[in-house]
Amino acid sequence: MTSLASAIRAALLTADPRAKCFAARKLARDWRLGRLEWQFDVTMPDQPARPERPELLPPGQMPKRGKGGSERGRIALWHALAHIEFVAIDLALDIVGRFGAEMGREFADDFLAVAADEAMHFALLARKLESLGSHYGALPAHAGLWEAAYETRHDVAARLAVVPMVLEARGLDVTPATIERVRAQGDVGGGKILARILDDEIRHVGYGAKHFVAWAEARGESPQKAWKKLVERHFRGQLKPPFNDSARLAAGLSRDYYAGIAS
Structure with missing residues (x-):
């Protein structure tokens, strides 16, 4: 029987985006069914x-997205969101394997x-990008998303504190405004995609908070x-308001976590 760690390592070392998606979903299913x-x-x-594309750039070298209502601006938005989710696959796999x-x-079940x-x-x-006549890899992407994982590779508490409880929690703050902007452009389908992602991300942040609390209380x-x-x-970085307090609370992050250190 294949070990869980070797299956995770193989998925992490899969470069092609579609193949990585398939590997991650198959891995989760195989684990759930007792095959690992x-x-x-x-x-x-x-x-x-x-993958060879997108080109990964430091944050300061990323090109401006353009106006949100323009075709270029819309493609840049969806491309940036796709890249975040692509890296998030590896973040979730790595925390289990490590x-x-x-x-x-x-x-392991949760992540x-x-x-x-x-x-x-x-x-x-990725399908949304294709509907706009583009594809993942067509634009440069942020190179810094993996840095937090690398810098916390020896400490599970630091990983939980920074990745789900800071970086992913930031998504809870900014996604509602993005949903409203997309809907205001008449993009009903795009709004539904983002609303689905927001609901799931509340649960993801909640997993991070749950396991961090258990670690601390132990x-x-x-x-x-x-x-x-x-x-x-x-x-x-800095924790910057505004915060989506209701979504954060639903995920187990009350204001007494972040109010004292927010800039």
Whole structure:
């Protein structure tokens, strides 16, 4: 029987976007059906495989998207969203492959389900791009999305604090405005895609918060205090309002986590 870790490593080292989506969804299904052995016998790569396109650029070198209502602006928006979801597949896979042995089966259950969701999100967004006459890889993309994973590769608490509880939580804040903007352009289908993603991301952030709280309480620490220390140590950016407090609360992130360190 194939080990869980080796299946995850193989998916991480799959570069083609469609093949990676298929690998992630098959992996989650195989795990759910008991076809993979609970064994962590291989290491995870420091960098997942990437396709030749999109070209990855530092944040400061990313071209301006253009006006949101223009064809160029719409394509740039959907391309940026597709790239976020593509990298999110690897983030969910890596956290299981790297920390699953330490954190247990429920942790693997949760984040492999996340990986399957992110693969589905990417497929929806890639199809949306194609409906606009473009495709994933047609534009440059942000190179910094994997940095947080790399910098927290030795510490599961730091990974949970920064990736689901900061970076993914930021999606809860900005997506409602994006949905309204897309709907105002008359794009009903696009609004439905983003609403579906928002609902799923509340659950994803909730998995991060749940396992972080369990980690902190097992050590007799305050989850809020431990989270603030880890964010101050490992997150390079700033937590900026406005916050979607209702979505964050639904995901287990009350204001006493982030109010004190938000800029």
